[in-house]
Amino acid sequence: ATLHSAPGTAARPEMPSRNIEIGVSTPTVADLKKHLALATDQWQANFCVVPLAHPRYWRDHRRPRAEQFTRSDLVLDSNAWCRLVVGKLSPWIRLDSADEALRKQSEAAFKQEVAWAAHLNVPAVMLPPVGSDAVNYAHCVNQALLSAPHIQFWVRVPITHPPQSTAEAAGGDEDGSSGTGAWASWNRLRCLCEHAPNLGVSLELGADLPDDEAELERWLGEPLRAVVTPAVAYLTNKRGYPTLSRRHQAALARLLQHKPRLLVSGRADAHSEGLGAHVQYLRYLVSQRLAPSQQERYEAPYYDFLQAPLQPLQDNLESQTYETFEKDPVKYERYERAVYLYLCQRHQPGGEPAVVMVVGAGRGPLVAATLRASAASGRRVRAFAVEKNPNAVVTLRGRCATEAGWDAVTVVPGDMREWEAPVLADLLVSELLGSWGDNELSPECLDGAQRYLKPGGASIPTDYTSYVAPLSSSRLWNEVKHFKDLAHFETQYVVKVHNAYPMCAPQPCFVFTHPSDARTVAEIGAIDNSRVAQLSFDVPLGGELHGFIGYFHSTLWDDGSEAVHISTEPSTESVGMFSWFPLFIPLRTPVLVPEGGRVEAAFWRNASRHRVWYEWALTEPQPSPIHNPNGRSYHIGL
Ligand SMILES: C[S@@+](CC[C@H](N)C(=O)[O-])C[C@H]1O[C@@H](n2cnc3c(N)ncnc32)[C@H](O)[C@@H]1O
Missing domain, CATH: 3.20.20.150 (Divalent-metal-dependent TIM barrel enzymes)
Known part of the structure; x- marks a missing residue:
């Protein structure tokens, strides 16, 4: 998730005044x-x-x-x-x-x-x-x-x-x-x-x-x-x-x-x-x-405030950030429901414990959700909490020592991609999603964790899809221009988009599903997480195009009769969920889209051994340069 200032960005802005002159x-x-x-x-x-x-x-x-x-x-x-x-x-x-x-x-x-x-x-x-x-x-x-x-x-x-x-x-x-x-x-x-x-x-x-x-x-x-x-x-x-x-x-x-x-x-x-x-x-x-609702009061200081996306592997979240996430009233309830449905579908009451590995456990809210689902479903669980942030590991160990039910939890400090697990997992539970779904490297991390997933084992989430729509926002564009360099026009931003006009409905961009069949290091190394999407949008009213707004939709679990989702995409939005703001993907030069016009754009997800980066370009109504070629301005380190 992404609701925090990444290092190097300005401090959280002041709450704007409610007074209107x-x-x-x-x-x-x-x-x-x-x-x-x-x-x-x-x-x-x-x-x-x-x-x-x-x-x-x-x-x-x-x-x-x-x-x-x-x-x-x-x-x-x-x-x-x-x-x-x-x-x-x-x-x-x-x-x-x-x-x-x-x-x-x-x-x-x-x-x-x-x-x-x-x-x-x-x-x-x-x-x-x-x-x-x-x-x-x-x-x-x-x-x-x-x-x-x-x-x-x-x-x-x-x-x-x-x-x-x-x-x-x-x-x-x-x-x-x-x-x-x-x-x-x-x-x-x-x-x-x-x-x-x-x-x-x-x-x-x-x-x-x-x-x-x-x-x-x-x-x-x-x-x-x-x-x-x-x-x-x-x-x-x-x-x-x-x-x-x-x-x-x-x-x-x-x-x-x-x-x-x-x-x-x-x-x-x-x-x-x-x-x-x-x-x-x-x-x-x-x-x-x-x-304003509690959510609006919380979000208002972030309106149109650009934040650099997280570097999930290099940076460690702070206590306050975890605490903020953990107040999300929707996310954990949905995860609990997803784990509950999984346990009911795949395991028997009184049977062998299901081996559930929460990978990227943070301070443990998904572990707690798993334990609640276990109690509610009557299915026993053997839980592992894998976390690379040593500070969060302190919290996890503290919970094991003090909280009821946590004696069934094993805390594993370290990177999920490198852990040599003592047993194979029935289920991997993770929340490694960014504002644009895959942009905090969930695909790469989960591929690595798949080594210790049983054949036929499962993942929550089972899929996530990034979405994108053309956006008119002179405010956001000017915020980027303010930096006076090319690199900032080739960077994507987490932002609570406010003074903006999405010019039409978003469309799906990149899709990832988990798990795949790959289990050996060689098979996993061969997984191709690069993607390209060429999208075409009809824009009824026209306007000045300043860039794109990105969202995601994720299926946590679908047992055939009930599907559990989390989403920031407006048509399926999880109302009340505040852990993610949208992504702003700027264009170097704004482009006028005529009334009844069409916007065509291409987006690439590129992955090498050490990094992932995105490139994007407009092709209609006029071509733009391809932004961020070879990740020259912005990438996410692996
Ligand atoms: C967005 S937080 C989610 C934390 C918690 N599960 C929750 O839902 O509130 C992602 C967590 O995954 C951890 N993480 C990210 N990549 C990891 C990796 N490769 N191995 C282990 N932990 C990782 C981060 O340190 C962070 O604590």
Whole structure:
């Protein structure tokens, strides 16, 4: 299993705050100080979106004017600027205007306002919606992203509606500003800006929402910084207060999983209580979210946090890691059921004890599960606990000395592949699975242990299959890019994937079954654990492909009438099991998959005497380089 930071990765991150900030955005702000007091004290908002320049200040770069283009920074102290204010660009700016004079004027104003925002140290600048051919807009934004890396830039994206007026479409063409077109325009901007980490989306839920639910899901893979609900999209309840339709509420609940800021936009007189009634309503919706389950609370700090996969043979797990695994409410119960079914099927009550070898016993939870299954089935068991981690062996020996029923257990310190067992086993029980099934070398370890399995003997698990699906997640891709080297793009990561959009259902990749007939060293040496899979995925909605997400499914035991599984693959997922996070398999370069398009990819599992490594490549919609050739960037040592 894989739920821990492997050495060399960062420490476990902090639990993210559950608070969701709610802001207000009004078209004009006459007196900033008063406005902030109104918004934060009366309306109870956490922040305000404020025009950076005076709305009536029409700048002509050819004829500089004497008066200032905006209020002085002395209006607020720096703490207030950087906590309470998000800057908004002037709505008249037209960076792609065919009128050269207007375009130049717009460019100058854009630069001036971004420089002013950087001077004020506001956390974010709201950019107007982008049109589908807004290439000069992208050029200006790209320069701003690089020159002010500490500022977040939020592009307004109306999820369905085109901008309400031409004045709002800074990018020119309006067709690209709604529905799939809005996503395509955003994607084009993001690509032109080289996936800059400080470029994000401010998604606007207008009065109408997209008919296709998947359209909303696709935004879950995007850097969603804010969700805007315009005051005009609200309904009025019997008491005259603003509410959102059920569909809006459901959409918001889905988006809230990503903890974006919420924003109400509209006139300050939208309601007799100003925008305060809307803020209060949003706060109510936020408070109505279901309290996170124990599993969610446990997993939340790991959301989108990349962990290097385990080196199972080189590294020894720590006490705390074993302890965490052992709390899994599903895994051990399934193993116990599997051993129980095996014993009932293959052994008789009162008969000779079944020789059960738990290989990779850790601190003994599978031994305990075996002993419980033995008691429940009335079949006697002679158990061996084989473990290579000397620290876990201390625990195993301690349990033998103190726990009831453990006198039937023999502890064997050492590597299961090298042990010369005194007897042959009826059953091997193991859990050596990684996030992608075979990627913690379960096949190689179990092949080695097979030397001491009786002919006709059994293994729990009997099989495991890795699964893979195309994934859109600019967040994860940017996390990898952050390392600034090729090797990290040729590494696979264990990660609780969160800010991501799996573009279609996963498909099986590599299958392993145990045991095989091989028993002698020579036969076992001849087992071929290399694999290749060429997969083809239909992607209904299209999107930006950043890599793949990997899962596994394992049959622990199938006696013909009942099959026991553990799985992280979504369609068969073992709900509540938390010992494994998915695997992220990145691509060096993101690739646009068109609507109704196809992703074709190849995956290789390579095994040599001393190591195992994976290679992968995209072949459709365009070929990528083969990643990690010869395991040059990442391998698992044997
Ligand atoms: C994922 S842990 C599972 C521990 C325990 N069986 C459980 O289910 O909680 C895998 C264990 O197998 C051990 N292990 C891995 N490869 C091994 C090998 N070749 N020989 C012996 N032990 C091994 C590791 O040290 C670790 O304790």
